[in-house]
Amino acid sequence: MDRLANTVRPYAWGSTTAIPALLGEQPTGEPQAELWLGAHPGDSSRVDRGAGVRRLAEVIAADPVAELGAEAVEKFGPTLPFLLKVLAAGIPLSLQVHPSRAQAQAGFAAEEAAAVPVEAGHRNYKDANHKPELICALDEFEGLCGFRDPLATADLMELLAVPGLSPLIDLLRTKPAGQALRETLATVLTTDSGVVAVLVKELAEALERAQREYPDSPYVDAWAGYAHTAALYPGDAGVLAALLLNHVRLQPGEALYLGAGVPHAYLRGTGVEIMANSDNVLRCGLTPKHVDVPELLKVVVFEAGDPGVRGPVAGADGEELFPVPIDEFRLSRFTLTADGAQRRVDGRAAQILLCTEGAATLTDATGATLELAKGQSAYLPATGTDTALTGTGVLFRATVTL
Structure with missing residues (x-):
């Protein structure tokens, strides 16, 4: 078990108070928009296994099978296939849409062939992956979907x-x-x-x-x-x-799933967000950034429907799951209680645990423990053994479906 050190991204739309409150820190007065947890190359979390602090992305790359599990590597490849975030919107984010995997692969290849720099403001595809995502509200959360x-x-x-x-x-x-x-x-x-x-x-x-x-x-x-x-x-x-x-107003614990081609914008509020490990965004507006209308119209799915607000589904051993139609990420929640009841998570694949309320104790198969306070998180490699969860509070679990 590794305690994670994570990076906060200070986008202009971020709340000045929500992420500091979660982390138990004093606000700086500057917007703090996203707390990134995972191994995305843009802002990988960091771990310390006794030989100095290392980027989680580098730890996984050194031995993907040991870190992610052989079954996960065979199914998803040698990288962590999801990115977990805490998103805190003080003002509306850009109105945007994400491509399908096929669209991302074609668009990325075309821009690579045209030698468009990855950091260029007019570049649409930063990588060749799709970016389905799920957001679960931590407080009242308002959006468009x-x-x-x-x-x-x-x-x-x-x-x-x-x-x-x-x-x-x-x-x-x-x-x-x-x-x-x-x-x-x-x-x-x-x-x-x-x-x-x-x-x-x-x-x-x-x-x-x-x-x-x-x-x-x-x-x-x-x-x-x-x-x-x-x-x-x-x-x-x-x-x-x-x-x-x-227009959607989520109450705490309610979630939205956003597949490829679905236009959306988050207006205000704080939530736990999980997505495929991609940074592909095509914007429709509410931003000074580049809007590529012809490419956008290729990606948007022009179908009307209910936004699909969903609550958690009760699973085994007290786990509450937010079902999604893909396997690259799986988000669930545990509410730990003071009666000492123990919950368990299996270790077949790598996972990230984030405490959003109270405190939790993680105990692995050797008896080693790790304490998580509110705002703290841990990375659990694929050991193949269970980890026990106890405490009083709320713990989110991010992993994959095998």
């Missing part, structure tokens, strides 16, 4: 009574659903920036007005989320694109 039914979005827009939205309403009402969503998004993202700036200003005023005039509307929560976004991103076409998406 997937397309709303286009007819419902037309109703939402119509109540706002903004003349500039009329062409979009017509598209949403008259075209087949998939075509309506594609053409509306393309129209929004290719409209002249001066026209967009005026329309977003009018929209922001209309959103505030609609909340006062229609307090019982089923869209009032969504209007508040869009108004919050419009105030922070004036003149950004992403504010208009956001109107097409389902």
